[in-house]
Amino acid sequence: MTRFPILLDIYQRGDGPLKRVERISLPEAGDYAIGRSSENQIVLDTPEISKRHAWLLVRDDGIAVSDRGSTNRTYIGDTEVDTSPWDGALPIRIAQFEIHLVPQTAAGAAATKVNVPQDNATRALASGPATGAPSPAPRGQSIEVALNAPNAPDEMRFPRNVFKNEIVSAEELKSSEYFVGEITYLSVGAGLGSFVWADHLRIFGVAKSDIRAIGDDIIPYANYQRLCRNSQIPPHERLRSNSISTPDNIWGFPGYASRETWKELKEFRFTGLKHIFQVFGEASLTQSFTPRSGEVFKSIDSEAQRIGWREMFVSGRVLGIRKTNDERYAVAYRVPEDQARGGVRERIMIGKFLHVATGYPATRFTDDLQAFKARFPEEARVFNAYENHEVVYRTAEQNKMPVTVVVRGRGIVASRIIQRLYEARKKNSGITIVHQMRNPIGAQEGYRYKRAQRYVYNHIENQAFNWPKACWGGQILREVERATPEERAKIYEAIGGTTTADRRDWRNIIQLGIGDGWYKPVFGHFETLELVKTDQGPKIQMKLKAQGSQPAAEVVADFVVDCTGLIGDISHSPCLRDLVETYRLPRNPAVSGAKVGGITVTPDYEITALRNGTGRAYAAGQITLGGPQPAVDSFLGLQYAALRSVDHLGILGAPNVSLFGPLRSFSQWIKWCTNATP
Amino acid sequence: MLPTLKGRWLTRILLFLWIGVPITFIFSLLVAGPRSPSLPFAGWHYDILPFQILSLLLLVGLILDPVYIYFQQFRWERDWPFAFQFFFSIVEFVIVLALVWWGVLDFTRPASQLHTSENYLLFTIHFACVFIPSFTALLGFVQIFMIRWRFKGGEWGRM
Ligand SMILES: Cc1cc2nc3c(=O)[nH]c(=O)nc-3n(C[C@H](O)[C@H](O)[C@H](O)COP(=O)(O)OP(=O)(O)OC[C@H]3O[C@@H](n4cnc5c(N)ncnc54)[C@H](O)[C@@H]3O)c2cc1C
Numbered sequence: 151m152t153r154f155p156i157l158l159d160i161y162q163r164g165d166g167p168l169k170r171v172e173r174i175s176l177p178e179a180g181d182y183a184i185g186r187s188s189e190n191q192i193v194l195d196t197p198e199i200s201k202r203h204a205w206l207l208v209r210d211d212g213i214a215v216s217d218r219g220s221t222n223r224t225y226i227g228d229t230e231v232d233t234s235p236w237d238g239a240l241p242i243r244i245a246q247f248e249i250h251l252v253p254q255t256a257a258g259a260a261a262t263k264v265n266v267p268q269d270n271a272t273r274a275l276a277s278g279p280a281t282g283a284p285s286p287a288p289r290g291q292s293i294e295v296a297l298n299a300p301n302a303p304d305e306m307r308f309p310r311n312v313f314k315n316e317i318v319s320a321e322e323l324k325s326s327e328y329f330v331g332e333i334t335y336l337s338v339g340a341g342l343g344s345f346v347w348a349d350h351l352r353i354f355g356v357a358k359s360d361i362r363a364i365g366d367d368i369i370p371y372a373n374y375q376r377l378c379r380n381s382q383i384p385p386h387e388r389l390r391s392n393s394i395s396t397p398d399n400i401w402g403f404p405g406y407a408s409r410e411t412w413k414e415l416k417e418f419r420f421t422g423l424k425h426i427f428q429v430f431g432e433a434s435l436t437q438s439f440t441p442r443s444g445e446v447f448k449s450i451d452s453e454a455q456r457i458g459w460r461e462m463f464v465s466g467r468v469l470g471i472r473k474t475n476d477e478r479y480a481v482a483y484r485v486p487e488d489q490a491r492g493g494v495r496e497r498i499m500i501g502k503f504l505h506v507a508t509g510y511p512a513t514r515f516t517d518d519l520q521a522f523k524a525r526f527p528e529e530a531r532v533f534n535a536y537e538n539h540e541v542v543y544r545t546a547e548q549n550k551m552p553v554t555v556v557v558r559g560r561g562i563v564a565s566r567i568i569q570r571l572y573e574a575r576k577k578n579s580g581i582t583i584v585h586q587m588r589n590p591i592g593a594q595e596g597y598r599y600k601r602a603q604r605y606v607y608n609h610i611e612n613q614a615f616n617w618p619k620a621c622w623g624g625q626i627l628r629e630v631e632r633a634t635p636e637e638r639a640k641i642y643e644a645i646g647g648t649t650t651a652d653r654r655d656w657r658n659i660i661q662l663g664i665g666d667g668w669y670k671p672v673f674g675h676f677e678t679l680e681l682v683k684t685d686q687g688p689k690i691q692m693k694l695k696a697q698g699s700q701p702a703a704e705v706v707a708d709f710v711v712d713c714t715g716l717i718g719d720i721s722h723s724p725c726l727r728d729l730v731e732t733y734r735l736p737r738n739p740a741v742s743g744a745k746v747g748g749i750t751v752t753p754d755y756e757i758t759a760l761r762n763g764t765g766r767a768y769a770a771g772q773i774t775l776g777g778p779q780p781a782v783d784s785f786l787g788l789q790y791a792a793l794r795s796v797d798h799l800g801i802l803g804a805p806n807v808s809l810f811g812p813l814r815s816f817s818q819w820i821k822w823c824t825n826a827t828p
Numbered sequence: 829m830l831p832t833l834k835g836r837w838l839t840r841i842l843l844f845l846w847i848g849v850p851i852t853f854i855f856s857l858l859v860a861g862p863r864s865p866s867l868p869f870a871g872w873h874y875d876i877l878p879f880q881i882l883s884l885l886l887l888v889g890l891i892l893d894p895v896y897i898y899f900q901q902f903r904w905e906r907d908w909p910f911a912f913q914f915f916f917s918i919v920e921f922v923i924v925l926a927l928v929w930w931g932v933l934d935f936t937r938p939a940s941q942l943h944t945s946e947n948y949l950l951f952t953i954h955f956a957c958v959f960i961p962s963f964t965a966l967l968g969f970v971q972i973f974m975i976r977w978r979f980k981g982g983e984w985g986r987m
Contacts, residue, residue, distance in 0.1 A: 430909070430910045432907075599904075602906065604904050619830060619905040619906065620830045622979070623830050624829075624832060625830070753987075793976065793979070794987055797986065815972065
């Protein structure tokens with residue numbers, strides 16, 4: 151039962167900690183619209199908020215939140231939501247705002263002044279600064295939180311108003327106001343997975359006018375670049391993929407190593423030959439070569455230009471996908487406000503061959519950190535490594551006092567964060583790193599698969615890339631492709647797990663840190679996470695449970711950076727969840743810490759459950775995790791998936807997809823070299 | 829490289845056919861020819877000795893491939909670095925030389941015509957002429973023609 155009035159605290163994230171900007175009170179059940187424009191009931195007037203952003207559906211038996219196809223979307227905690235019940239345990243997050251439900255006992259409802267404007271036009275501020283005055287909005291930005299009277303409910307939201315059945319009528323869609331066109335090859339996501347798929351199609355013979363990719367950003371690596379930047383991989387830092395993982399070149403030749411060497415040789419720098427030598431001795435005699443992220447991005451820009459990506463890209467967020475009654479697929483999407491040019495923002499495109507590559511559905515926060523964030527929303531102290539957490543380094547570097555940072559997780563991102571903190575130590579030698587890992591790993595306890603064992607150093611498993619190399623095209627790929635689902639699960643268990651790259655500089659940093667005492671590994675789960683007041687201000691207190699031979703421990707830290715990863719669970723994406731539920735798509739067994747596996751695909755990356763007569767649907771990337779290829783979320787894995795599915799289309803006789811024999815391959819490669827359109 | 833056993837075999841045969849055979853043919857014309865001008869082939873003599881060496885190389889390689897695969901099992905990455913490939917190619921050639929030395933080709937011609945230091949030098953030059961382009965092909969040129977090859981552990985054909 152909901153007790154009225156409901157109190158909501160609205161916080162805003164600035165550069166530092168969250169600040170409370172308003173407390174509002176909802177007097178009765180109803181549908182409260184949240185958005186930028188004044189017709190909303192809860193007006194959050196900043197550009198990042200869409201005009202009509204979301205609904206807060208307040209009923210006598212509970213509250214729900216529902217996104218209205220906003221540009222920056224709506225989250226509960228870290229999970230993007232379409233429509234979802236909200237119990238207030240985690241805040242609603244909208245752009246830089248967080249909406250927290252004030253516990254009713256704590257709030258002392260009577261003490262809060264309730265201010266309900268009777269008509270929309272007044273747009274009076276509904277604030278009640280009775281319990282602690284809200285902090286003023288950061289200067290230079292006008293934040294207005296207004297509460298207006300509730301509206302009539304909006305039952306028929308797009309695309310549910312047109313996607314009523316599992317199979318929708320193409321004629322009906324075509325006569326609707328939403329219909330914009332038909333296309334042969336249609337990809338959803340427009341990230342790197344879509345890009346390499348379109349690249350293969352173009353090179354195999356398809357014209358750019360027959361391909362469309364719908365997504366958030368015209369730059370195919372935009373999402374990837376953001377994740378890299380946040381996890382401290384700037385353009386000059388090296389990535390974790392090898393020379394022949396070339397999203398800009400379907401042949402993998404010339405690889406990034408020879409290109410880098412060539413570039414340096416042209417400037418008479420002979421040190422460049424080292425890259426060739428790295429590839430030559432890779433994994434055994436030398437550290438593996440990995441390209442700089444900036445170089446990879448530049449190469450993708452140039453290939454995008456060559457294949458005409460600009461003309462193939464369609465800006466929009468996909469909301470739903472349905473089979474049509476004429477053996478095709480209808481994709482419903484909403485274009486951003488600024489691109490609608492006055493027209494309807496809701497659109498439908500129909501495609502014959504569908505491709506879904508939407509990447510990671512969400513960033514992951516481990517439960518205790520989620521809880522901490524919800525309890526102390528104003529404390530900018532715990533971060534996911536994939537979100538912007540520059541404040542950690544800035545504070546650590548500027549501080550004159552000791553700063554303790556807990557780095558959670560033992561993967562590649564953790565290594566990079568530790569390196570970044572090591573660099574910060576040059577400005578503040580009082581920085582201590584507490585590296586929290588689930589359990590210690592002895593030198594002989596690395597994962598085993600068949601006759602081989604993974605190398606362990608400093609309790610961290612080392613591996614050149616995120617899977618053993620033969621997952622990309624050798625024996626292991628073979629074994630996984632041919633295995634039954636049960637055998638597959640076993641193989642995944644044997645080769646999975648978190649690893650880091652075997653980089654000498656990283657090992658040296660840890661060696662140095664252990665020697666000088668500023669790096670401490672701790673093992674186990676945090677039992678409690680509390681905010682404690684110390685002479686040096688508030689800190690996070692963490693208690694670790696005793697575990698086996700590990701004694702219980704206590705850590706008092708300034709920051710926690712969670713490097714345990716991104717969530718691959720597709721139910722975090724409303725559009726995929728709807729697709730999976732509507733067509734009851736089979737799922738792979740869970741692997742690599744994920745709770746459920748990805749969408750089941752064939753070795754040709756077809757989602758067979760979506761087959762629609764002669765229409766075909768394919769998937770690629772993280773959303774297919776646990777299937778016929780382990781390394782689905784990697785450049786080369788995406789290229790392999792693209793090659794398999796485009797080859798499959800070729801065999802099916804899809805329009806203009808050639809069989810790509812040696813001669814065509816060679817002539818297309820020459821075109822690539824001369825930067826001619828395919 | 830990420831070879832499978834079948835991939836090793838097929839790649840070896842591929843390189844034999846597309847690089848080994850044509851180069852050996854030219855090599856035989858250019859180098860082996862002038863030494864016995866008595867037989868006419870536009871004034872040149874054609875000797876199949878380099879082909880015999882090439883075939884021996886192929887044979888030794890095909891026999892050693894399962895051994896390499898066996899050792900590959902112990903590598904966590906289940907890969908075969910280019911450096912290994914380079915090194916073992918030379919080992920294979922040394923084995924071939926030793927076999928010739930021991931007399932496996934003695935049935936083809938009189939020993940006096942076979943076991944000359946000049947011949948052994950020619951074998952080495954011939955090997956270099958075949959090995960360098962073959963190895964370069966592995967570094968990337970095969971992929972230009974056979975885009976699926978690198979994902980199939982070195983096997984040819986479609987997916
Ligand atoms: C920090 C980091 C480093 C990595 N480093 C490497 C590396 O060095 N080498 C390597 O091989 N791999 C690396 N990877 C893995 C992988 O190559 C990348 O994650 C790659 O970007 C995956 O491509 P994708 O197309 O699957 O996803 P993305 O590139 O993320 O593209 C998916 C796109 O779909 C869009 N989208 C999602 N839902 C919808 C919707 N409903 N409607 C419209 N659009 C939608 C998203 O906005 C996004 O732009 C790394 C990953 C991370 C996170």
